[in-house]
Amino acid sequence: LENWKNHPSGGLPAAPISAVPTSAKFRKHQYCRVMWPGEGKSWESLCAWFLGPRAENRDLLEELIKEAIDSHVNIRKSYDPQETDYITEDNKQSDKYKKEVEKIRRELKKILNELEKSVPFYSTRYRGHMLWDTTMPAVVGYIAGLMYNQNNVATEASPETSIMEQTVGDQLCDMLGFVNEGVKPWGHITSGGSVANIEAVWVARNIKYFPLAVKQAVMEEPDLKSALAYKVTTAQGRKVSIKEAKTWDMLNISVDDTVRMSIEVAKMAGFEENLADFNDLLSKYSLQSLGLFKFLTSNSLSETGVIIAPASLHYSLPKAATVLGLGDSAVREVELDKNGRMDMSKLKNILDECLDSRIAVLSVVAVIGTTEEGAVDPLYDILKLREDFQTKGLNFCIHGDAAWGGYLATMIDRTLIAPGYVIQTPLNDHTEKCFEKLHLCDTITVDPHKNGLIPYPAGALCYRNGMMRGFLTPTAAIDYIHSLSSSYPAGMVSLEGSKPGAAAVATLLSHNVIGLNTKGYGMIMAQCMTGAKMFYSLLLTLTEDGDPFVCQPLRPVPRARVPDIPKIKTKIMKPFEEIELDKWALEFLREVGPDANVNAFAINMKGNKDIGLAKQLTEWVFKRLSHVSAWSGFDRVPLYLSKSERTKAIGEDTLNKYKARVGLPPGPEPLPFFIASSLNPWEVSFSDMCWMKDTLRDIITTGVRKIKDPPLLHTFVSISGISEANILFCDYITDIDEQGRHHHAIIKIRIETSQQFTEQSRGEIHLLKTQKQSTLPTIVHRIIHRDGETQKIPVDIQLATPSSATFSGLMEVLDVIRLRSILNVGDRFWLYGEEDSAFLSCQMTRNGDRVTTQQVARLQEIPTGLDKSLLSYGFKVEIDADFVQPGKTYTINYRGVGGKQMSSTIRLSNTIWPASNDGCEIQSS
Numbered sequence: 061l062e063n064w065k066n067h068p069s070g071g072l073p074a075a076p077i078s079a080v081p082t083s084a085k086f087r088k089h090q091y092c093r094v095m096w097p098g099e100g101k102s103w104e105s106l107c108a109w110f111l112g113p114r115a116e117n118r119d120l121l122e123e124l125i126k127e128a129i130d131s132h133v134n135i136r137k138s139y140d141p142q143e144t145d146y147i148t149e150d151n152k153q154s155d156k157y158k159k160e161v162e163k164i165r166r167e168l169k170k171i172l173n174e175l176e177k178s179v180p181f182y183s184t185r186y187r188g189h190m191l192w193d194t195t196m197p198a199v200v201g202y203i204a205g206l207m208y209n210q211n212n213v214a215t216e217a218s219p220e221t222s223i224m225e226q227t228v229g230d231q232l233c234d235m236l237g238f239v240n241e242g243v244k245p246w247g248h249i250t251s252g253g254s255v256a257n258i259e260a261v262w263v264a265r266n267i268k269y270f271p272l273a274v275k276q277a278v279m280e281e282p283d284l285k286s287a288l289a290y291k292v293t294t295a296q297g298r299k300v301s302i303k304e305a306k307t308w309d310m311l312n313i314s315v316d317d318t319v320r321m322s323i324e325v326a327k328m329a330g331f332e333e334n335l336a337d338f339n340d341l342l343s344k345y346s347l348q349s350l351g352l353f354k355f356l357t358s359n360s361l362s363e364t365g366v367i368i369a370p371a372s373l374h375y376s377l378p379k380a381a382t383v384l385g386l387g388d389s390a391v392r393e394v395e396l397d398k399n400g401r402m403d404m405s406k407l408k409n410i411l412d413e414c415l416d417s418r419i420a421v422l423s424v425v426a427v428i429g430t431t432e433e434g435a436v437d438p439l440y441d442i443l444k445l446r447e448d449f450q451t452k453g454l455n456f457c458i459h460g461d462a463a464w465g466g467y468l469a470t471m472i473d474r475t476l477i478a479p480g481y482v483i484q485t486p487l488n489d490h491t492e493k494c495f496e497k498l499h500l501c502d503t504i505t506v507d508p509h510k511n512g513l514i515p516y517p518a519g520a521l522c523y524r525n526g527m528m529r530g531f532l533t534p535t536a537a538i539d540y541i542h543s544l545s546s547s548y549p550a551g552m553v554s555l556e557g558s559k560p561g562a563a564a565v566a567t568l569l570s571h572n573v574i575g576l577n578t579k580g581y582g583m584i585m586a587q588c589m590t591g592a593k594m595f596y597s598l599l600l601t602l603t604e605d606g607d608p609f610v611c612q613p614l615r616p617v618p619r620a621r622v623p624d625i626p627k628i629k630t631k632i633m634k635p636f637e638e639i640e641l642d643k644w645a646l647e648f649l650r651e652v653g654p655d656a657n658v659n660a661f662a663i664n665m666k667g668n669k670d671i672g673l674a675k676q677l678t679e680w681v682f683k684r685l686s687h688v689s690a691w692s693g694f695d696r697v698p699l700y701l702s703k704s705e706r707t708k709a710i711g712e713d714t715l716n717k718y719k720a721r722v723g724l725p726p727g728p729e730p731l732p733f734f735i736a737s738s739l740n741p742w743e744v745s746f747s748d749m750c751w752m753k754d755t756l757r758d759i760i761t762t763g764v765r766k767i768k769d770p771p772l773l774h775t776f777v778s779i780s781g782i783s784e785a786n787i788l789f790c791d792y793i794t795d796i797d798e799q800g801r802h803h804h805a806i807i808k809i810r811i812e813t814s815q816q817f818t819e820q821s822r823g824e825i826h827l828l829k830t831q832k833q834s835t836l837p838t839i840v841h842r843i844i845h846r847d848g849e850t851q852k853i854p855v856d857i858q859l860a861t862p863s864s865a866t867f868s869g870l871m872e873v874l875d876v877i878r879l880r881s882i883l884n885v886g887d888r889f890w891l892y893g894e895e896d897s898a899f900l901s902c903q904m905t906r907n908g909d910r911v912t913t914q915q916v917a918r919l920q921e922i923p924t925g926l927d928k929s930l931l932s933y934g935f936k937v938e939i940d941a942d943f944v945q946p947g948k949t950y951t952i953n954y955r956g957v958g959g960k961q962m963s964s965t966i967r968l969s970n971t972i973w974p975a976s977n978d979g980c981e982i983q984s985s
Contacts, residue, residue, distance in 0.1 A: 064388030072935040096367070105582065107739055109195050109574055113184050113742065114958060121196055179687045179700070182505070184743035187595075188702040190431050190464055190510050190658075192739035194502065196634040198419060198514045201569030202562045210561030212249070223251050224568045229569075233522045234505055235469050236462070237499030240951065245317060246526025248554055249508075249518060249563055254376035255388060256505040256521035257425075259532065261367055261380035263523075264423040264457040266531040267318050269347045270308040272359050275302050276345040278329075284341060287329040293317055295455035297618060307359060311420045312455035315502050318620070319527045348533075352385040365420035368392045368410055369403035370437055371710040372430040376459060396710030399615055400433030404441045411449055421456035426501070427464020428494065430931040432704050432735055433614055434592065434654030436465060437923045439494040456503045459503040463519065465656040466506030468589070469495055470581035491655040499524070508567045511657075511739065513586065518563045521554075566791035570605065570793065587741035588657040595736055596653035597632045598749050598814055599661045600625055602756060606883065608667070609677070611756070612721040613661040614706075614733060617652055621643065624648060635746045660704075662733040665764050673767060674722070676734040678703065680763040680837075685734075695933060696834040696876065698755045702735040725839025727887035754887070762803075765881055766837035769800040775806070776831045776871075777900050777973045779858060779916050781823035786811050787874070789892070791916045791973065792836065794904045803836050804903040804914075806934065813857055813869030825860040825972055828871060840876045860973075866970045877934040885892065888912075891954070891966075892934035900920045900966065913940045916973040923964035927957045946970050 084529065116259035133715035151157050178484075180186060182193040197772040206790065210218035212225055229247030240243035250256045252551035272294065296314040304324075313321070322342070331338035337580055347355040364386045369391045392410050397403045402802045407424070414421050425447070426437040436782040442458060449455070471487065472495060487495070504522045505510040508514040517812055523529060525866050532553050574580040599613045607633075617625060631645045639645045653659070663681065664674045701910045707730045708715050724731070811818075811828075830839065831854040839853060852870040876893050886982050902915035921926065928960045937952040956962035 065933070069473055075401060077848070087323050092494070093283055105579075106587075109584075110193055110195065111196050111199070113180070113182055113193070113740075116194060121199070121257045124196070124200045125203055129202055131204070132207040132607060139145050139744065147236070160395075160620060171666065178720060183700075184748070185698065186700040186740070186741050187736040187738065189618070190737055190739070192513065192737075194515050195513045195570045195574065197573040198566040198570040198645075202515045202566035204569075205370060205560070207560030211374075212561045212564060213557050213558045213561075219559045221564050223982035224561070228508075228564055228567045228571065229520070231523065231571050231576055232466075232520050233410030236460075236466060236504050236506065236522055237469070237495075238504075238522060238524050239499065242523040243319075243527070245522060245524055247520055247522035248529075249520050249559065249567065250554070250556060251517035252509070252519035253374065253461070253505050255555055256463070256507075256517070257376040257459075257461060258380040258521045259521050260382060260459045260505060262384060262501040262532050262555065263528050264459065265365065265386070267315055267360075267457065267528060268311060268365055268420055269314045269355060269421050270318055270531065271321060272307065272758050273342060273345040273347065273355075275305065275310055276359065277342050277724075278325065280345070281341050283331075284325070287424060288323045290325050290328050292321070295450045295453050297450075307361070308418055308453065311365075312450075312453060313456060314455060315528065316349070316525055319525055319530075326844055332945055357631050363417075363419050364390050365422040366390050366392050366409065366414065366641060367425065368394060368421060368424050368456075369425035370427055370430075370460075371396050372393050372400060372402075372427055372432060372435065373425060374427075374431070374463070377425060377461075393709055395709075396433075396714050398717050399655075400435035400710075400714075401428060401655075402437040402442075402713055403714075404445070405437060406711070407442070408445060411445065411454065411519045415449065415452055415454045421454065423457040423459050423502075425459045425461055428460050428462035428498070428504075429468065429656030431464050431658065432706075432733075433660045434656045434658035435615075436491045436655035438490065439878065440497045440765055443497055443500055445663060454566055458500070459505040460498060460501040463505045463507040464510055466504065467508075467511035468585050468795075469498065469578050471578060471585050471648055472587075486650045488651055488653075488655060494655075502528070508570075511588075512567065512581070513584070513739075514563070514567050514570055517560070518567050530537050534775075544872050583802065586739050588738050590649075590736035592657040592659060593649040593653040594632070594749055595738060597628050597649070598657065598753055601628050601633060602753055604757070607761065608756065608768070608883075609663055609927070611663045611760065612660060613653075613785060614662060614718050614721065615654055616717075616721070621648065621652055631656070633746065641911055657738040659736045659738070660661065661736070662718065662722045663722060663760055665767065666723070668723065669725050671719075671724055671727065671731070674724060675732050675769060677763050678734070680766060681759055682734070684763070694944075698759070699752060702737075703732060704735055705730040705732045761881040761883065762879060765800075765802065766835050766841070769835040769837075771833035771835060772800045773833055774797075774801075774836055776809075776828045777830065777916060778826040779901075779918070779972050780894075780897065782811060782818055782826075783823065786818060788826075789877075790897065791901050791914075794914050795971070796882060796904050796906050796911060800835065802882050804878060804880050804882050804901070805836060805840070805876070805892075806890065806901055807840065808875040808877065810872040811857070812872070813867050814854070817857070817867045817869075821859055826857055827859050827860050828869075829854045830855055830871075834904050840873055840879060885938045889937045889939050889952075889954070890929070890934060891937045893919075893922070893930055893931040895931070896922075898926075898931055899972075900937075900968070915943055915971060915975065916969045917944060917946070918969045919936040920967045920969040923952065925962060925964050925967050930957065931962070944968055 111121050181191055184194065205221060205321060208221070210221040212222050225248060227294070228249060232247045233245040250259065280289065288301065288303045290301050291299045292305050292309065292313060293299055294309045296307070300309065322338075326332060326335060326338045343349045345358070350358065352364065356362075367377060367386070367390060367393060373391070373393065378391050381388050381390045394410060395406045396402045408876060411421065413419075424442055426439045427831070428436050428439070433772060439460065446456065446458060464768045468487065468491075486492075492636045502524050505915075506522065508518040508519050508520060509516050512518070530553060532555070535555050574584070589959060594614055596615070600610060600617070602611045603609065618783045629871045631642060632639065632648065661782050663678060665677060668674060683699065685701045686697055687697055687700065706718060707717055712726075712728065718731050718733075775793045777793055778788045778790050782788050785812050787808065790807050790809055792803055792807070794804060795801035852872050855869055855871045857867045857869045878890055878901070880887070888903045888905060890903070891898060892898050892901070898919040900917045900919060902914070904914040905912045922931070935954055937954045939950050939952055941950060949965050949967050951963065952966055953963050955962065
């Protein structure tokens with residue numbers, strides 16, 4: 061609708077739910093093959109879209125970026141051939157020029173060194189916040205757009221990138237199901253979901269109060285008296301004149317009727333050719349001109365309107381209420397049900413209260429993919445409630461906050477007559493029904509920089525009726541409302557003014573290359589949903605008999621599927637090529653787990669009823685699994701998770717059900733829990749799940765031990781001589797029969813002791829014993845968690861020979877190569893070292909009465925084919941033996957650089973510990 065005058069009808073109201081044609085509904089699920097590395101064309105396409113966790117596509121990225129830069133350089137050169145060259149070769153040879161270039165290089169190097177400490181979102185180990193790696197087309201597009209530095213505030217400042225943004229807006233509207241049927245949708249890019257949500261609340265507020273401004277203008281202005289007979293349609297469908305319409309009726313007019321109102325009144329009053337004059341008259345009474353207090357007072361309103369949202373709402377919604385002068389008390393939070401979704405009975409109660417008290421409802425917000433439980437609010441029920449309350453006289457906007465879940469819509473095949481799901485792991489029935497109704501929302505927030513994998517900043521807001529954007533102008537100018545012409549400055553009809561054109565270029569290029577369909581983004585999202593469902597299954601089966609903790613997802617298993625939980629280990633936790641042949645497994649994965657690709661889970665010590673101890677355990681594990689607390693860099697964080705908590709705001713009943721899942725008693729205290737997003741399409745295989753399971757079990761068990769172990773004195777044996785920098789590697793001496801010593805630990809330390817002892821004992825093996833009692837995890841706590849400066853621990857030091865003298869010293873832990881409970885069987889052999897030396901640490905194990913001793917041994921040489929970068933990191937090796945002996949050759953298997961399965965041989969030079977035997981097996985007493 062480029063020109064409103066050619067379309068006097070001005071649009072049609074949204075169709076009620078019952079009017080959605082059968083042909084637009086979704087067909088039942090189809091199963092496709094699940095992808096795994098090397099599976100075929102689908103996987104190969106995926107490989108072309110990303111730089112790769114280990115920069116496997118570096119050459120291609122460099123080539124594409126060079127092409128983008130060359131294109132920009134060529135444009136500069138060709139723009140005006142006669143323009144003077146201000147930077148000459150003589151300039152470049154000058155000392156000052158060279159000095160400044162050197163400064164650029166030096167400062168850049170500093171910045172790059174700092175950036176290397178950034179959180180590795182690109183890694184498959186990252187499952188924390190709502191982001192992951194960016195697509196390669198998006199990166200190249202952003203750099204290409206950045207070179208031109210266009211400002212999408214107006215087409216005058218960005219003639220091309222503004223058009224690109226409009227195209228992206230059209231693409232997103234289409235993806236979400238907004239179609240040009242009677243009203244034309246419109247979307248635009250924002251800096252993020254927060255701005256989009258604030259803008260959505262802003263437009264909802266302005267639209268809600270606009271009819272009152274029109275009525276007051278018609279009643280007060282002599283030039284508008286001829287419009288007194290203008291008929292408005294109430295929420296109940298009654299036609300009444302604007303003169304006789306009550307305030308409550310005017311507060312509950314539909315969005316589309318409100319959009320049409322100004323032009324229809326202007327025509328009736330004879331201002332069709334003088335819209336500017338009509339605007340001047342109307343602005344005297346508009347909320348935008350008067351401000352909230354004067355507007356409410358002039359209309360005898362004692363209450364501001366309210367925003368209703370689930371307790372899982374994003375914090376941008378209370379921000380919006382505050383910014384708009386409503387106050388955060390205007391945000392009414394709806395309690396959640398046991399699945400983390402908005403509780404419909406509680407929503408109905410709030411709507412009943414608003415109806416009875418004549419409180420205007422500005423908007424009801426449905427979260428389409430919460431960033432914590434991964435829940436999708438029941439949109440179909442919210443829409444049905446709106447229909448029901450319209451018959452009672454209450455109407456409101458519906459905003460879909462799909463910042464996280466919006467791109468899941470690409471899993472819908474819209475090319476079919478009857479759209480259906482063609483995905484690896486189908487969405488559950490509930491989520492499917494919600495996406496079926498998504499196009500009936502009035503506004504939707506969606507973030508390309510989340511599931512769209514676009515660089516920041518790239519959020520977006522989409523309008524079902526694009527003319528709603530005109531209500532964001534300072535006076536709700538009629539010409540802005542009733543034109544979708546691209547000539548109007550974007551900054552006038554959105555919350556933001558200046559914004560980077562590069563964001564539009566990045567989003568458009570990524571959309572065009574990958575495609576917003578089942579073979580493009582839908583394939584990526586399908587892989588991510590598969591990963592989320594597999595991770596959920598992992599959580600259900602994480603603990604083994606004897607583990608000292610409990611771990612459960614907050615989302616319960618559907619009641620009908622509870623008897624199937626024991627089958628998960630045999631039917632789900634297995635290679636994909638077996639799962640895809642198992643109809644039961646495919647159906648199980650579809651039905652269980654989160655609605656969107658994020659899981660929430662809680663942990664507790666087995667048998668513990670103290671919420672304080674559960675919080676303590678959660679905090680320790682979180683610090684171990686987050687970068688902000690990692691002293692020695694992100695390479696020592698094995699898995700990244702995020703953490704949050706739920707309070708009684710979600711409803712005491714729901715909070716207590718969450719607590720009960722990990723054995724905690726009911727109560728008002730908040731429950732801490734972990735968030736694990738699934739936004740990478742790579743790590744979804746059976747071997748990946750096994751690795752994550754072992755990692756989580758190790759770290760949670762160690763956290764339990766930190767809390768429950770008695771304080772003891774601890775002994776370490778050095779496996780390398782003291783270096784010139786007084787640095788050495790040490791293995792912790794384990795005792796499987798004493799609680800508090802059930803650890804396999806390898807640390808790198810700096811030692812401070814007398815110079816005489818240091819010089820005399822270089823190259824010797826030492827025993828180091830702590831002087832103060834503590835738990836072993838506490839000793840390495842600071843190195844792992846960066847709770848302050850590195851702790852220096854008093855120790856007694858002596859040579860590992862009989863009757864050697866003891867010296868006092870200080871031990872400063874520099875790196876923790878290994879820390880795990882030996883009660884978790886597995887990963888017995890661990891290889892580590894430096895450039896010129898390698899060591900094998902063998903964990904003590906017990907199987908019934910059979911105990912295999914701890915061993916620490918030096919290798920004769922670094923294994924052939926081993927990438928030495930792995931040594932300082934430390935890694936698991938598999939050896940077909942319970943213990944190893946010097947002089948013998950053993951075959952080792954391990955995961956090498958790039959995840960490749962490697963094989964080599966080792967030969968021990970000598971056993972460092974125990975000093976008196978060459979590997980042995982003893983019987984438990």
